[in-house]
Amino acid sequence: MEFNVSTFILEIINFLILIWILQRLFYKPLLETIAKRKQFIDQSLADAKIMQQQAEEQRSHYENRQKLWEQEKQAALTALHQQIEVERRAQMARLNVDLEQERQKINVTIQRQQRELQQQAEKQALLNGARFAGMLLKQSASPELEARLFAILLDNLKTLPEACTLCLQMLGTKKSVPIKITSAYPLTAELRLQLEQKLGLLINSPINFQYHQDAELIAGLRMDIGAWVLNANLQHELMGFAEIADGSE
Amino acid sequence: MDHEFSFTLGPVIIGESLLTTWGIMGVITLIAWLSTRHLELLPSPMQTTVEGIVSAIDEAIRAVAPEHGRQIMPFIATLWLFLIIANLVGLIPGLDSPTRDLSVTSALAVLVFFSVHWFGVKTLGLKSYLHHYLTPSPILLPFHIISEFTRTLALAIRLFGNMMSLEMAAMLILLVAGFLAPIPILMLHIIEALVQAYIFGMLALIYLAGAMQSQQLNSQESL
Numbered sequence: 001m002e003f004n005v006s007t008f009i010l011e012i013i014n015f016l017i018l019i020w021i022l023q024r025l026f027y028k029p030l031l032e033t034i035a036k037r038k039q040f041i042d043q044s045l046a047d048a049k050i051m052q053q054q055a056e057e058q059r060s061h062y063e064n065r066q067k068l069w070e071q072e073k074q075a076a077l078t079a080l081h082q083q084i085e086v087e088r089r090a091q092m093a094r095l096n097v098d099l100e101q102e103r104q105k106i107n108v109t110i111q112r113q114q115r116e117l118q119q120q121a122e123k124q125a126l127l128n129g130a131r132f133a134g135m136l137l138k139q140s141a142s143p144e145l146e147a148r149l150f151a152i153l154l155d156n157l158k159t160l161p162e163a164c165t166l167c168l169q170m171l172g173t174k175k176s177v178p179i180k181i182t183s184a185y186p187l188t189a190e191l192r193l194q195l196e197q198k199l200g201l202l203i204n205s206p207i208n209f210q211y212h213q214d215a216e217l218i219a220g221l222r223m224d225i226g227a228w229v230l231n232a233n234l235q236h237e238l239m240g241f242a243e244i245a246d247g248s249e
Numbered sequence: 250m251d252h253e254f255s256f257t258l259g260p261v262i263i264g265e266s267l268l269t270t271w272g273i274m275g276v277i278t279l280i281a282w283l284s285t286r287h288l289e290l291l292p293s294p295m296q297t298t299v300e301g302i303v304s305a306i307d308e309a310i311r312a313v314a315p316e317h318g319r320q321i322m323p324f325i326a327t328l329w330l331f332l333i334i335a336n337l338v339g340l341i342p343g344l345d346s347p348t349r350d351l352s353v354t355s356a357l358a359v360l361v362f363f364s365v366h367w368f369g370v371k372t373l374g375l376k377s378y379l380h381h382y383l384t385p386s387p388i389l390l391p392f393h394i395i396s397e398f399t400r401t402l403a404l405a406i407r408l409f410g411n412m413m414s415l416e417m418a419a420m421l422i423l424l425v426a427g428f429l430a431p432i433p434i435l436m437l438h439i440i441e442a443l444v445q446a447y448i449f450g451m452l453a454l455i456y457l458a459g460a461m462q463s464q465q466l467n468s469q470e471s472l
Contacts, residue, residue: 004352006261011270011347011356018274018331023323026281030303031319033288033296040290 123246130241134218137234141219143185145234149220150191153232157198167228168202178208180224184217184233266350273334273347313451314458317372321457324364328357329450332408336442339416340435348445349412351405358405361453362397369460378460404452411445 160168179199181187187195196209203225214222220233231237255264284299292300306326311318332348339346347353369378382393419434 002351003355004262004264004350007264007267007350007352008356008359010261010267011353012360014267014270014274015327015331015357015360018277019323019327021274021278022281022327022330025278026285026299027303027323027326029285029288030300031307033290033292034300034304037290037292 126241146219180210182212182214182222266347269347332446351409354409355405358401362401365460372461
């Protein structure tokens with residue numbers, strides 16, 4: 001309880017010394033270290049902030065670039081689609097033209113094939129008709145039929161066209177006119193006479209008649225007067241079918 | 250208390266309080282030296298602890314005196330550290346707290362008294378500092394002067410009285426109650442030691458801050 005002056009004074013001195021010691025040894029280095037750490041942290045934060053800003057700028061830059069790329073890509077895609085569309089239309093037009101041409105070719109080919117088939121059928125029909133007619137006429141051929149044909153020949157000689165008549169008369173300028181007469185059946189003397197008289201009226205020159213028999217004629221006559229051939233037989237008529245068939249090809 | 254150890258060096262009496270104070274100073278100095286030998290930016294657990302203590306004290310001081318905190322920090326921090334250890338020293342058998350000695354608490358209170366004026370004059374200038382005794386009215390000058398002395402006396406007596414009475418009470422309870430009483434008494438001792446150290450340091454801080462900022466507050470109010 002006693003107040004001691006020396007203790008009082010020494011305590012004051014002690015405390016001042018303690019303040020000095022702690023200031024030198026404790027507070028100053030610690031506060032400096034804390035300040036350094038704070039400065040380091042602040043610097044790190046500032047660096048991080050700068051890095052973040054740079055990163056943000058980079059990101060913004062790359063985002064803008066990406067947008068530009070996207071726009072370029074879209075434009076290129078649009079152009080490509082347009083080009084593809086144009087090319088597609090052009091190819092479609094060419095294809096349509098080619099198809100039309102091909103269709104026309106096919107139509108022409110089909111028409112030709114149909115025509116050929118039709119012609120072939122017609123020809124076959126004519127040939128069949130000729131064959132059937134030939135078979136029928138062969139079965140029905142007889143001297144009577146030939147006589148009838150002979151009568152028709154004589155009638156036709158009366159009504160020959162003027163050009164034929166002139167042609168026969170021109171044959172008369174020669175000394176002797178050979179006339180080859182071919183028949184399916186042997187001609188009787190009476191028929192031969194009628195024929196020679198009739199031809200004698202048409203041809204002024206002497207005529208050399210030569211008679212032949214050919215069963216191929218079926219029925220009727222064929223007269224070879226120089227280059228002029230007069231047919232009045234069934235074979236010639238039947239050959240007409242074949243000629244029609246050949247002519248239709 | 251009647252068996253206090255002391256010796257004399259010429260006219261100077263070296264008492265137990267003084268020896269204990271030197272011992273406390275030695276311990277504090279040793280701890281301070283050991284903890285700040287290898288300071289690193291990446292702190293060790295020891296460094297983290299002492300940095301935490303210093304930072305807590307610094308923040309408490311800045312909360313009261315934001316503009317002059319760094320200036321008064323060594324004085325206030327040393328007061329707190331010294332008083333905490335000095336108050337707790339009494340828990341060690343055979344030792345007494347130096348703060349139960351009126352000479353020690355008076356010395357600290359006088360240091361606070363002079364520090365208030367020293368920092369006040371240093372911060373505001375002599376004229377401005379003295380002027381604050383005349384505000385808000387010159388009539389209050391005697392009361393200001395009386396207050397300066399009474400609060401210093403109160404500082405010394407409060408700490409001395411509390412620590413003295415605490416140790417005496419503890420001794421009496423130990424004598425009366427035997428072996429079961431020491432634990433709550435020791436806990437009470439610890440709490441009381443911490444509270445008294447805090448009160449002394451905080452009052453000193455408030456006095457210092459008041460002295461350093463009073464004129465500024467007045468000028469701000471007049472504006």
